[in-house]
Amino acid sequence: MRERPWRAKRRVEHKRGARRGTGFGRARERRERRDEDDSVILYGWHTVTTALANPARRIRKILVTENALRRLVDEAIALPIAPDVVRPDAIAARLSPDAVHQGLLLEADPLPSPDLTDLNTTGIVLVLDQITDPHNVGAILRTAAAFAVAAVVTTARHSPEATGVLAKSASGALELVPIVTVQNLARAILEMRERGFCAVGLDSDATDDLAATPFAAPLALVLGAEGKGLRQGTRAVCTSLARLDLPGAIKSLNVSNAAALALYVASRRLRES
Amino acid sequence: MRERPWRAKRRVEHKRGARRGTGFGRARERRERRDEDDSVILYGWHTVTTALANPARRIRKILVTENALRRLVDEAIALPIAPDVVRPDAIAARLSPDAVHQGLLLEADPLPSPDLTDLNTTGIVLVLDQITDPHNVGAILRTAAAFAVAAVVTTARHSPEATGVLAKSASGALELVPIVTVQNLARAILEMRERGFCAVGLDSDATDDLAATPFAAPLALVLGAEGKGLRQGTRAVCTSLARLDLPGAIKSLNVSNAAALALYVASRRLRES
Numbered sequence: 001m002r003e004r005p006w007r008a009k010r011r012v013e014h015k016r017g018a019r020r021g022t023g024f025g026r027a028r029e030r031r032e033r034r035d036e037d038d039s040v041i042l043y044g045w046h047t048v049t050t051a052l053a054n055p056a057r058r059i060r061k062i063l064v065t066e067n068a069l070r071r072l073v074d075e076a077i078a079l080p081i082a083p084d085v086v087r088p089d090a091i092a093a094r095l096s097p098d099a100v101h102q103g104l105l106l107e108a109d110p111l112p113s114p115d116l117t118d119l120n121t122t123g124i125v126l127v128l129d130q131i132t133d134p135h136n137v138g139a140i141l142r143t144a145a146a147f148a149v150a151a152v153v154t155t156a157r158h159s160p161e162a163t164g165v166l167a168k169s170a171s172g173a174l175e176l177v178p179i180v181t182v183q184n185l186a187r188a189i190l191e192m193r194e195r196g197f198c199a200v201g202l203d204s205d206a207t208d209d210l211a212a213t214p215f216a217a218p219l220a221l222v223l224g225a226e227g228k229g230l231r232q233g234t235r236a237v238c239t240s241l242a243r244l245d246l247p248g249a250i251k252s253l254n255v256s257n258a259a260a261l262a263l264y265v266a267s268r269r270l271r272e273s
Numbered sequence: 274m275r276e277r278p279w280r281a282k283r284r285v286e287h288k289r290g291a292r293r294g295t296g297f298g299r300a301r302e303r304r305e306r307r308d309e310d311d312s313v314i315l316y317g318w319h320t321v322t323t324a325l326a327n328p329a330r331r332i333r334k335i336l337v338t339e340n341a342l343r344r345l346v347d348e349a350i351a352l353p354i355a356p357d358v359v360r361p362d363a364i365a366a367r368l369s370p371d372a373v374h375q376g377l378l379l380e381a382d383p384l385p386s387p388d389l390t391d392l393n394t395t396g397i398v399l400v401l402d403q404i405t406d407p408h409n410v411g412a413i414l415r416t417a418a419a420f421a422v423a424a425v426v427t428t429a430r431h432s433p434e435a436t437g438v439l440a441k442s443a444s445g446a447l448e449l450v451p452i453v454t455v456q457n458l459a460r461a462i463l464e465m466r467e468r469g470f471c472a473v474g475l476d477s478d479a480t481d482d483l484a485a486t487p488f489a490a491p492l493a494l495v496l497g498a499e500g501k502g503l504r505q506g507t508r509a510v511c512t513s514l515a516r517l518d519l520p521g522a523i524k525s526l527n528v529s530n531a532a533a534l535a536l537y538v539a540s541r542r543l544r545e546s
Contacts, residue, residue: 097370143530148521176522247540248421249449257416257533260526264534267520 040110040163041094042174043101049077050172051106057175061107063091068103095164110163111174113181114151116188121150124266125197127222128154129185129234131255134162138169139256140223145173147263153180153188153220186233192220193239201230201238202262204252210265213242217270221262226255313383313436315447316368321377322350323445327384330448334380336364341376368437383436384447386454387424389461394423397539398470400495401427402458402507404528407435411442412529413496418446420536426453426461426493459506465493466512474503474511475535477525483538486515490543494535499528 039060042051045068051057062083064072069085091105119125126149131137137156144152158166167174182188189199198215201222206213222238224230235241244261246253253261312333315324318341324330335356337345342358364378392398399422404410410429417425431439440447455461462472471488474495479486495511497503508514517534519526526534 139527139530142523143526144521145523146519146521146526171523171527173523246419248417248419250415250418250444250446253416253419253533254412254444254529256527257412257530260530260533261537264537 038160039107040160040167042106042108042167043091043095043099043104043164044168045071045102045104046172047167047170047174048104048106049075050175051108051167052077052079054111054175056111058109059106060109063094063105065091065103071103096161099164099168111179114178116153116180116182116191119151119153119180119192119195121218123148123150123217123219124263124270125150125192125218125220126152126259126263127185127189127192127199127220128152128156129222129224129230130155130228131223131225132156132158134158134166135169136226136255138166138171138174140259141166141170141173141177141179143256143260143263145170145176147267149177149263150218151178151180153182153185153192155182155185157181185231186237189220189222189234189237193237198240199238200266201235201241202244202258203230203235203241204243206241206243208240208242209245210242210262211269213240215240215266215269216273219266219270221259221266223255223259223262226252311433312380313433313440314367315379315381315440316364316372316374316377316437317441318344318375318377319445320440320443320447321379322348323448324379324381324440325350325352327448329384331382332379333382336367336378338364338376344376369434372437372441384452387451389426389453389455389464392424392426392453392465392468394491396421396423396490396492397536397543398423398465398491398493399425399532399536400458400462400465400472400493401425401429402495402497402503403428403501404496404498405429405431407431407439408442409499409528411439411444411447413532414439414443414446414450414452416529416533416536418443418449420540422450422536423491424451424453426455426458426465428455428458430454458504459510462493462495462507462510466510471513472511473539474508474514475517475531476503476508476514477516479514479516481513481515482518483515483535484542486513488513488539488542489546492539492543494532494539496528496532496535499525 042048059080062079062081063086064083065088066085069083088103091101094105095101126144141152193199197218197220199220199222200213200215222230222234244258315321332353335352335354336359337356338361339358342356361376364374367378368374399417414425466472470491470493472493472495473486473488495503495507517531
């Protein structure tokens with residue numbers, strides 16, 4: 001087995017400031033995660049090459065088609081272990097029928113889940129209340145990375161297969177935005193508030209629009225699942241509640257679109273303040 | 274065959290002002306559409322019940338499971354024709370393996386595609402440049418309905434199966450937002466500009482952020498596909514180009530998230546002007 005048989009010509013840019021230097025208990029967390037969820041499956045060109053460029057990602061196995069291998073060589077993307085060169089259907093057999101794998105699949109360790117107490121930021125953290133659909137969580141992660149969100153806090157744990165779907169929807173953002181997994185979301189929000197966070201929950205019944213709700217950094221934006229919204233226990237621990245005004249006939253947005261709007265409004269207001 | 278065997282207790286609210294009273298050439302358009310694309314397949318509880326509540330939607334066939342039929346009766350939802358009561362796998366057999374049909378499937382005529390010349394609005398129209406993925410187009414339609422968009426202009430025609438996926442992602446909005454299908458997008462934008470529209474194209478290379486770009490109503494917001502962006506011919510006919518500033522490591526959003534942000538910024542600025 002050769003180490004790094006190809007040299008990287010260019011590497012995907014990483015921004016992991018929030019994770020580095022803040023003392024996240026990586027080793028311990030990795031051990032905890034591996035006990036319950038042994039590996040994740042990542043597939044698709046962008047998802048896999050971003051994972052390969054992430055030094056924190058431990059790769060166990062690489063399945064690659066001849067075509068994809070040629071492209072990796074052309075783009076001088078380094079592989080940490082020798083890949084298994086396979087036919088496309090050997091990759092497809094590991095995935096759901098509609099998965100677009102582009103000839104690349106990784107088995108890898110899950111990324112370490114940082115501790116809540118290690119969350120030091122002057123910016124925005126997203127808190128997800130029972131948003132579990134991997135497509136939605138992936139899309140939210142991608143948008144979170146676009147808005148330089150420091151971390152996503154959630155109670156959800158995904159199966160290895162769901163993590164693959166999530167990573168594909170996240171379009172590389174799974175390697176960029178730390179996910180803090182907690183047991184009890186209300187307790188986590190209270191802990192964050194004790195440490196200076198302003199927690200604003202999005203709620204369609206709130207009195208004020210987000211643009212008129214007072215808030216400050218560090219900010220925890222709390223989002224609920226489509227249809228269900230925030231649980232009562234979550235609502236109760238927020239500093240304030242805000243709605244997103246929609247002028248049209250449909251009064252609710254897809255949750256990743258709601259997250260994008262909330263992040264846009266909040267990041268502009270924090271920048272202006 | 275009984276007509277409307279059940280009475281509606283409640284009906285989904287419809288807002289079709291833009292389509293009504295503006296003289297869209299429905300009959301002719303319907304004839305044109307039916308020549309090339311004979312019927313559409315709609316599935317899922319919300320999609321189907323919203324279609325049933327739309328008087329402009331011609332239903333050809335209804336497949337329903339016993340459970341779903343009971344729920345229709347409970348909710349007093351009227352059916353225009355007698356349904357075929359079938360087992361769930363008879364519905365699943367018509368759809369892709371991951372489709373969530375909830376025991377309901379319709380075969381229906383496509384909705385009439387209005388003429389561009391009938392597009393009279395003082396608000397916002399979305400123009401989609403080669404955005405073809407039915408999940409994305411559906412999500413954009415849903416967000417368009419939330420922002421009271423008058424119509425979506427596109428060159429894309431979807432197959433009956435793709436329309437089902439699109440309608441499911443649109444969560445009822447396919448019945449609410451008229452889709453204007455044109456042959457040549459650049460020519461359509463020019464025609465709209467001649468009729469007073471300001472056409473703002475979203476382009477990551479634009480000089481100004483959308484929040485700083487001058488525009489007025491009626492407004493055509495022009496969006497390109499992820500990765501590819503606007504085609505040169507589309508860019509050339511816009512009144513101006515604008516970008517969406519993103520502070521994070523990922524510099525592009527999912528296209529439905531980009532549409533949501535653009536609609537939010539534009540509708541607030543039009544309201545304030």
